[in-house]
Amino acid sequence: MSKSITNVLLVGVGGQGILLTSEVLAKVAFEEGCDVKKSEVHGMAQRGGSVSSEVRFGDKIYSPLMKKGDADFLLALEKLEALRYVDYLKKGGVLILNDLEIPPLMVSIGKQEYPEDILFRLKKKTSRVIKMQASSIAEIAGNSKALNLVLLGKLSTFLSFKSSAWEKVIRQVVPPHAIEVNLRAFELGKKS
Numbered sequence: 001m002s003k004s005i006t007n008v009l010l011v012g013v014g015g016q017g018i019l020l021t022s023e024v025l026a027k028v029a030f031e032e033g034c035d036v037k038k039s040e041v042h043g044m045a046q047r048g049g050s051v052s053s054e055v056r057f058g059d060k061i062y063s064p065l066m067k068k069g070d071a072d073f074l075l076a077l078e079k080l081e082a083l084r085y086v087d088y089l090k091k092g093g094v095l096i097l098n099d100l101e102i103p104p105l106m107v108s109i110g111k112q113e114y115p116e117d118i119l120f121r122l123k124k125k126t127s128r129v130i131k132m133q134a135s136s137i138a139e140i141a142g143n144s145k146a147l148n149l150v151l152l153g154k155l156s157t158f159l160s161f162k163s164s165a166w167e168k169v170i171r172q173v174v175p176p177h178a179i180e181v182n183l184r185a186f187e188l189g190k191k192s
Contacts, residue, residue, distance in 0.1 A: 004058055005056060005057070006029075006056070006057055006058060006073075006159070007054070007070050007071045007072050007073070008025060008054070008055045008056075008072065008075060008155070009052065009054055009066065009071040009074050009075070009088050010025075010052065010075045010076075011050070011051070011052045011077065011081040011082065011084070012051055012076065012077030012078050012081055012098075012148075013049065013051060013081060013102050014049050016077040016078065016147070017077075018051040018077065019040060019051070019053060020148065020174070021075070021148040021149070021151070021152050022038055022040065022054075023038075024166075024169050024170060024173050024174075025152065025155070026038045026055050027173065028161050029055070029057035029161070030057075031165045031169060032160075032161045032165055034057035034059075035058060035059060035060050035061045036056070036061065037056050037057075037061040037062075038053065038054065038056075039053065039054045039064035040052070040053045040054075049104075050081060050084065052081075054066050067088075068088050069087070069089070069090050070088065070090060071088040071089045071090060071093055072090060072093050072094070073089075073094050073096065073158065074088060074089050074093065074094070074095045074096070075096050075151050075152070076095065076097045077100070077134070077147065077148060077151065078098060078100050078101070079097065079098075079099065079100060079101055079119070079122075080104065080114065080115065080118065082097050082118070082122055083115065083118050086121075086126065087125070089126050092126075093126060093128065094128045095122060095126050095130065096132065097122070097129055097130065097132065098132055098133075098135065098147055098150075098151055099131050099132065100134070100135055101114060132150065132151065134147035134150040134189070137185065137188050137189065137192055138188075140188060141185035142184060142185075143178070146178070146182050146184075146185035149170070149174075149185040149186045149189065150185045150186070150188060150189035150192070151189060152186060152189065153185065153186040153187060153188065153192075154189045154190065154192060156186070157190055170186060171183075
């Protein structure tokens with residue numbers, strides 16, 4: 001069976017779990033028989049700076065990098081980061097958006113303003129915006145920090161990977177003390 005190439009761009013700020021999220025996605029794709037390539041940009045991740053990861057999977061992947069207009073899915077853990085990367089979505093691509101604002105440093109010190117019209121601007125780029133209150137959903141699962149797995153759960157509904165592969169990889173990748181919360185967050189994301 002031929003596997004077409006799927007491009008997923010994950011974006012957020014340091015501390016939100018972008019790297020763990022991309023690791024889970026890449027390992028699940030591999031478990032399901034795909035060739036997988038992954039690239040990460042850490043930036044100033046530990047200081048709340050921009051973090052992105054590109055995950056590409058399918059029959060044969062030659063490069064982990066994608067260019068603007070290549071992403072089938074943009075998984076955004078923060079609204080301004082979604083706006084920063086929305087041009088990477090292909091026409092008809094899906095934006096899965098956490099409705100969360102984390103002001104960057106320049107906004108925090110009063111040198112810039114956080115844009116008021118982000119959702120409007122995003123919807124001008126793609127009609128396929130799924131806006132989620134991922135932090136609140138993760139809180140229901142037991143920890144608001146599991147918002148990344150809520151969004152990954154929603155993404156999983158667009159992919160044909162088996163539930164057992166998702167659970168297996170989450171159990172392998174997530175720290176032992178957080179496995180059950182993250183599994184609940186993932187399931188709640190699927191149902192939201």
